[in-house]
Amino acid sequence: MKHPFSTAAIPSFLAATAVVISSSVFAPANAASMSFTINDFTGADTQVKFTLDDAIAGSGKVQFKVDYLSTGKNTIADIRGVFFNIFDDTLLSGLQVVGTDVTSKQFGPAGKVDSVGSSSNNLNGGGGSFDAGVEIGQEGIGKGKGDIQSTIFTLSHSSKALTLAQFSQQDFGVRLMSVGSATKREDSSKLKGQAPYYTPPPPPPKQVPEPTTVVALGIFAVGALKVAKKKPLVSASITVA
Structure with a gap:
């Protein structure tokens, strides 16, 4: 032609x-990340660090990095469940999660998610309920997807772009199993905390x-x-x- x-x-x-x-x-480019730690509200003395980034995985996606932090005698633990709230509840039906260690997920109903994957993978006893839950690995540290101390997954939406603003001052929780040391891991723990206030970075000069x-x-x-x-x-x- x-x-x-x-x-x-x-x-x-x-x-x-x-x-x-x-x-x-x-x-x-104009992007940001935020990090914060949450602590146990019941069970063994533990701490977990969250790092959220809205640029690493691509525009409109938020990467979650969850790390167990050695605390006193509890040098190791298995991350089993990650729970969180999101500012705009209407986004729950379109959320999507991708991660090597992700084995199950539960998005909504808003404020009513108290377990994910199995009934034992919960934050009962003071943790309350959340908007979403992501199961990490499998129960039992001897299995193929067990014994995970650090995990990464990416959260996106089918039609909306996600930013860190959706997680500003929102509640987060983590379920830990097989907590202890290299020779004794018989404890478990449940953690809860809040993300800091998120201020978007100013436009680049x-x-x-x-x-x-x-x-x-x-x-x-x-x-x-x-x-x-x-x-x-x-x-x-x-x-x-």
Whole structure:
């Protein structure tokens, strides 16, 4: 197929191209992460660290990194369940989770999720209920997906972009099993805490291009105009096969 393309459009086309190039070169990304720890409310003395990031996994997705922190004599534990609330409850029906260690999930009803995967994987006894729960691995440290001290999963939505703002000051919980040391792991623990207030980072400052880049773009535009002026605008055309 052939497409007529008038040379009269060359100056504006090349100038627009130059603008696009300069904009893409000088526009830095704007993303953030937040970290916080939660502590046990019942069971063994334990602590877990959350790190949430809304850029690592791609735009509109939030990566959860959950790490067990060695506390006193409890140097190891198996992460079994991760629970959390989300600011906008209407998003629950469209949530999706992907992670190597994820074995089950429960999104909603809002404020009523108290277990995930199995009835024993819960935060009963003072933890309350949550909007969502994600089961990690399998019960029993001798199984293929057991004994997990650190896990990563990505949360997304089928039609909405997620940001860290959805988790600002929201409650989080974790169910730990097989808590103890290398020689004795007979305890369990349930943890609960709150994420900090999230303040979106300010827009990145506009960067002034280097002088050499400005000169190059200027030469590019002037050269394009000279080429266009040499062509008769009334009858000239370019045919692209």
